[in-house]
Amino acid sequence: MNVFSPQQFKPAVSEDVWVPSACALCYGTCSILAHRIDGTVIKIEGNPDSAVGKGRLCGKGVSGIMTHYDPNRLRYPIRRTNPKKGLHEDPGWKRISWTEAMDEIADVLRKVHADDPRKLVVQRTTTVTASRVPMHAFGSAFGTPNFSVSGGGLHCGNGAHLISGIMHASWSIVPDFEYCNYAIFFGASKGHSAGHASCSNMAKAADARARGMKMVVVDPLCNFAAAKATEWVPLRVGTDAALALGMCNIMVNDLGVYDGPYLQAKTNAPYLIGPDKLYVRHPQSKTPLVWDTRTGSARPFNEVPAADMALEGEFTVDGTPCRPAFHRLREHLRKFSPDWAERISGIPAATVRRLAKEFATEARIGSTIVVDGVSLPYRPVAAIAFRGAQGHKNSVYNFYAVDLLNHLVGAADVVGGCLGFNPTSHGHPETGGVRYIPTAGPDGLMVVGSWMGYHYPYPPPEPRLPKNLGLQDLFVIGMTSPFLDSTDREQMWEKFDVPYRPEVMINFGANLVMSIANKDAVAESLSKYKFIVSFDLFLTETSNFVDIILPDCSYLQSLDGRANFPFIFSLPGGLGEWCWPIRQPVLPPDGEQRQFAEVLLELADRVGFRADLNAAYNAWLDLQPPYRLTGDNRYGYEDICDRELKNNFGAERGLDWFKDNGLIKWKKKPEEVYWRPFVDVRVPVYWEFLKPIGDKIAAIAEPRGLKVPLEYYDPLPDFLPCRSHCCNKPGFDFYGFYYRDVVHTNSFTMENPWLDEAARLDPFSYTIAINRAEAAKRGFADGQQVWVESESGRKVGGRLKLTEGIHPEGLGFAAMCGHWTDGQPVAKGKGVFYNDLLDLDFEHASPVNINLDLCVKVRVTPAEHAP
Amino acid sequence: MSVRWDAVVDRATVERHKVSPLLRQCVIDRNADSSRVRVQLFGALAALSRRQSVELVLPAGVTVADVIAILGDQLGETFSTHVIDVNGAKHRHCRLFVAGYPVEDLQTPLYPATELTEIDIILLIAPEGG
Numbered sequence: 003m004n005v006f007s008p009q010q011f012k013p014a015v016s017e018d019v020w021v022p023s024a025c026a027l028c029y030g031t032c033s034i035l036a037h038r039i040d041g042t043v044i045k046i047e048g049n050p051d052s053a054v055g056k057g058r059l060c061g062k063g064v065s066g067i068m069t070h071y072d073p074n075r076l077r078y079p080i081r082r083t084n085p086k087k088g089l090h091e092d093p094g095w096k097r098i099s100w101t102e103a104m105d106e107i108a109d110v111l112r113k114v115h116a117d118d119p120r121k122l123v124v125q126r127t128t129t130v131t132a133s134r135v136p137m138h139a140f141g142s143a144f145g146t147p148n149f150s151v152s153g154g155g156l157h158c159g160n161g162a163h164l165i166s167g168i169m170h171a172s173w174s175i176v177p178d179f180e181y182c183n184y185a186i187f188f189g190a191s192k193g194h195s196a197g198h199a200s201c202s203n204m205a206k207a208a209d210a211r212a213r214g215m216k217m218v219v220v221d222p223l224c225n226f227a228a229a230k231a232t233e234w235v236p237l238r239v240g241t242d243a244a245l246a247l248g249m250c251n252i253m254v255n256d257l258g259v260y261d262g263p264y265l266q267a268k269t270n271a272p273y274l275i276g277p278d279k280l281y282v283r284h285p286q287s288k289t290p291l292v293w294d295t296r297t298g299s300a301r302p303f304n305e306v307p308a309a310d311m312a313l314e315g316e317f318t319v320d321g322t323p324c325r326p327a328f329h330r331l332r333e334h335l336r337k338f339s340p341d342w343a344e345r346i347s348g349i350p351a352a353t354v355r356r357l358a359k360e361f362a363t364e365a366r367i368g369s370t371i372v373v374d375g376v377s378l379p380y381r382p383v384a385a386i387a388f389r390g391a392q393g394h395k396n397s398v399y400n401f402y403a404v405d406l407l408n409h410l411v412g413a414a415d416v417v418g419g420c421l422g423f424n425p426t427s428h429g430h431p432e433t434g435g436v437r438y439i440p441t442a443g444p445d446g447l448m449v450v451g452s453w454m455g456y457h458y459p460y461p462p463p464e465p466r467l468p469k470n471l472g473l474q475d476l477f478v479i480g481m482t483s484p485f486l487d488s489t490d491r492e493q494m495w496e497k498f499d500v501p502y503r504p505e506v507m508i509n510f511g512a513n514l515v516m517s518i519a520n521k522d523a524v525a526e527s528l529s530k531y532k533f534i535v536s537f538d539l540f541l542t543e544t545s546n547f548v549d550i551i552l553p554d555c556s557y558l559q560s561l562d563g564r565a566n567f568p569f570i571f572s573l574p575g576g577l578g579e580w581c582w583p584i585r586q587p588v589l590p591p592d593g594e595q596r597q598f599a600e601v602l603l604e605l606a607d608r609v610g611f612r613a614d615l616n617a618a619y620n621a622w623l624d625l626q627p628p629y630r631l632t633g634d635n636r637y638g639y640e641d642i643c644d645r646e647l648k649n650n651f652g653a654e655r656g657l658d659w660f661k662d663n664g665l666i667k668w669k670k671k672p673e674e675v676y677w678r679p680f681v682d683v684r685v686p687v688y689w690e691f692l693k694p695i696g697d698k699i700a701a702i703a704e705p706r707g708l709k710v711p712l713e714y715y716d717p718l719p720d721f722l723p724c725r726s727h728c729c730n731k732p733g734f735d736f737y738g739f740y741y742r743d744v745v746h747t748n749s750f751t752m753e754n755p756w757l758d759e760a761a762r763l764d765p766f767s768y769t770i771a772i773n774r775a776e777a778a779k780r781g782f783a784d785g786q787q788v789w790v791e792s793e794s795g796r797k798v799g800g801r802l803k804l805t806e807g808i809h810p811e812g813l814g815f816a817a818m819c820g821h822w823t824d825g826q827p828v829a830k831g832k833g834v835f836y837n838d839l840l841d842l843d844f845e846h847a848s849p850v851n852i853n854l855d856l857c858v859k860v861r862v863t864p865a866e867h868a869p
Numbered sequence: 870m871s872v873r874w875d876a877v878v879d880r881a882t883v884e885r886h887k888v889s890p891l892l893r894q895c896v897i898d899r900n901a902d903s904s905r906v907r908v909q910l911f912g913a914l915a916a917l918s919r920r921q922s923v924e925l926v927l928p929a930g931v932t933v934a935d936v937i938a939i940l941g942d943q944l945g946e947t948f949s950t951h952v953i954d955v956n957g958a959k960h961r962h963c964r965l966f967v968a969g970y971p972v973e974d975l976q977t978p979l980y981p982a983t984e985l986t987e988i989d990i991i992l993l994i995a996p997e998g999g
Binding site: 088107120124141142143144145146148149155455456458463464472475480481482483588589613614617618620621622624627630638 | 873909911913915916940945954955958960961964966968969971989991992993994995996
């Protein structure tokens with residue numbers, strides 16, 4: 003007999019709501035619904051109403067609840083008592099009040115502002131996309147040009163974003179999953195792991211595979227993308243350009259397959275090139291000339307119908323012998339034979355030929371298709387690349403060579419082809435808000451319509467003697483710089499007479515010690531700062547160098563008017579909807595936590611530059627009357643978010659409207675998604691602009707003792723070896739590399755107990771992948787503890803995982819694990835800290851985009867005890 | 870609707886407006902024969918120029934480029950090099966607003982106005998990563 007019914011034990015629920023907001027476990031920033039019952043979030047799901055994630059949420063996203071409720075979260079400001087900073091120094095943290103913290107920080111900032119604002123370095127993690135505007139606005143208002151995103155860009159984007167911007171007017175590229183029939187991925191996991199629009203793309207990629215899209219993954223490791231692919235093509239680490247160039251050669255020279263009308267109308271392929279490798283220009287207007295086949299004369303490109311432009315031939319213009327860029331490209335490609343590609347990449351020549359033939363055939367050059375009543379070019383093939391291919395000294399050419407495959411067949415931003423993430427937006431249909439379209443810049447080449455920063459990929463600025471610490475004034479193609487922390491930073495600053503040194507850093511959430519390169523180099527750099535303040539959720543390895551740590555709100559406690567960057571970053575490409583979601587607090591702060599954006603506003607008031615900060619917000623958010631911030635009025639962050647939303651979507655759609663609705667969306671038009679035929683811009687298949695940039699950099703650098711390797715600045719791509727490819731040291735017979743793990747984001751998520759559990763169940767997350775046959779040759783067993791040593795003597799330890807799914811010469815490390823801080827007890831001691839193998843100096847960076855070279859030639863030796 | 874690679878493009882429908890129509894409405898005053906302008910400098914530009922605000926009275930028909938040139942004369946080369954590149958174009962990371970509306974093309978005219986026209990200029994941090 004039941005004395006009590008279950009109902010009698012069930013507590014009365016006074017609140018049961020699902021709150022629309024945005025994830026922040028990675029920069030994909032998928033839209034979520036947080037289920038809150040009586041003040042406690044019990045579940046997080048994807049928001050099916052949103053195009054950002056489409057209702058899907060990855061393992062990291064659903065586990066976010068454990069990051070939020072982690073008992074190791076910081077809840078009040080702390081200050082170090084030990085002035086000595088070091089990797090193994092105990093900071094001696096003591097709790098302080100917010101008043102004490104803000105007084106001290108404001109005092110430091112006031113002094114450096116009066117002395118030289120450039121001595122402030124503003125630093126943030128890319129994991130929280132919405133941190134971008136508040137941190138950039140603060141730095142711009144303060145007056146410093148020195149900004150960094152730690153390992154972001156330096157590892158994953160200086161090449162990918164640059165070239166996606168130049169060639170596709172977008173931050174990244176992806177196959178048009180709805181229509182693509184043949185996709186080839188070079189060191190990319192788009193749609194199969196982490197990254198931009200990750201959850202949306204996972205659904206799209208799965209549907210595409212089910213539809214029959216053939217997917218070829220070129221990667222040293224058979225991991226998240228390759229495991230689901232039709233074919234895995236293992237290659238030697240860092241040799242992607244060799245395969246891509248070999249394929250280009252076969253397509254153009256053996257098969258004679260290329261999209262002539264596309265090259266004529268949408269690229270600089272017809273521009274005439276002189277013996278100096280530069281454009282032949284009109285003597286007065288300086289416009290690049292093409293050969294007009296109708297008149298038999300050289301004329302400015304913008305005066306000749308595309309169909310009349312010669313793509314090949316040898317001409318003489320005013321006594322100068324010249325050939326169209328395409329002619330030069332075609333001749334240049336001849337040296338990349340399949341046998342050559344095999345020698346460099348290890349991919350059999352027959353495979354190189356077959357892949358080229360498949361790609362060329364599947365491109366269906368000349369075909370059209372009707373989409374929503376619009377007849378459009380149809381090229382259902384795509385070659386995409388990301389971090390794996392571009393994270394090398396040869397970063398630019400690796401990515402450029404891969405994307406050349408698309409442009410040779412006209413598969414760029416057309417149906418079925420390689421798409422940028424939404425490069426063209428005609429704006430909200432009622433207000434016109436968030437409107438941007440690529441435009442024609444110098445020499446008719448494309449300038450992006452929207453960009454994450456103001457360092458546009460094209461046209462590059464003129465190189466000059468650098469005044470910023472990252473030296474991007476000189477290395478103008480670069481974005482995130484190694485030179486803030488590199489071992490040769492002081493020599494570089496001295497060479498170029500940089501007239502100041504960094505003294506103060508404001509950091510948002512980045513764990514620099516783990517995310518850039520070897521810990522000793524970064525630690526040495528951080529220890530030189532006089533004062534560091536950091537907004538954090540947890541203590542990290544970087545905390546050892548921080549003076550004051552401020553307890554930040556988690557994403558479940560935060561407000562952001564633009565959770566995602568509109569729209570080239572995390573809104574999926576392809577047909578569907580435009581979508582602008584917000585992030586809103588689901589839970590109140592715990593203890594004395596405060597959202598960093600509000601703290602920065604207060605700091606500006608205390609230091610006395612609120613008018614500048616208001617102006618910076620106006621500029622970053624493009625606020626226009628009547629929503630602009632004026633004078634030095636003290637707007638709160640909610641008010642700023644409200645103004646941006648109204649500025650874009652009308653007075654009736656402010657923050658309150660968005661809090662109720664979570665997001666606004668509207669349908670994309672085919673002319674927006676497949677914009678390439680509609681916008682009169684060209685892209686460079688011949689990077690003529692690169693050569694003068696290299697020459698100008700060399701003219702500044704070489705008299706000061708820095709040799710600039712100009713072979714990296716040639717207008718046509720080549721395979722140029724990494725340091726690892728040149729290492730002949732006996733016993734150093736593996737190429738170490740790291741890859742993104744689907745259950746982890748950078749070094750951030752290892753503290754999450756659910757993700758840690760998943761990672762421990764995964765045989766690869768916390769181990770070092772080695773080829774089974776190669777391991778057997780050396781007597782290594784599965785699970786064996788080993789040391790991995792770099793050519794320069796750096797060492798990390800870990801446990802081997804034997805697998806057939808890795809190139810025989812590869813040694814694969816998942817994510818960025820191996821934490822050692824006591825502040826993250828779940829993460830501590832798990833996995834391997836690959837970055838500790840990376841050298842950090844000019845020699846290990848791309849001399850063009852200053853991307854760090856992420857592959858290392860290593861020796862593997864048994865460890866007697868667990869390292 | 871069929872689109873070819875060499876399709877004719879109607880730039881008027883696809884390109885960004887170089888001068889905001891709102892800006893035109895906002896500052897024009899056909900009875901005025903000159904413009905009174907207050908230029909506010911923010912962030913690094915204020916520090917470099919050692920000025921936060923400059924007021925100018927300008928004849929009708931001047932452009933934003935003229936204003937920048939006059940400021941260059943008053944504030945020095947440091948100001949000019951931070952606003953304008955070697956080709957005479959505005960640096961992209963230099964944002965310029967006339968009466969609250971963004972201006973990218975320095976040839977944008979300043980229409981005669983009896984009211985004070987505010988011009989805001991700020992240098993933003995250029996690089997981004999991720």
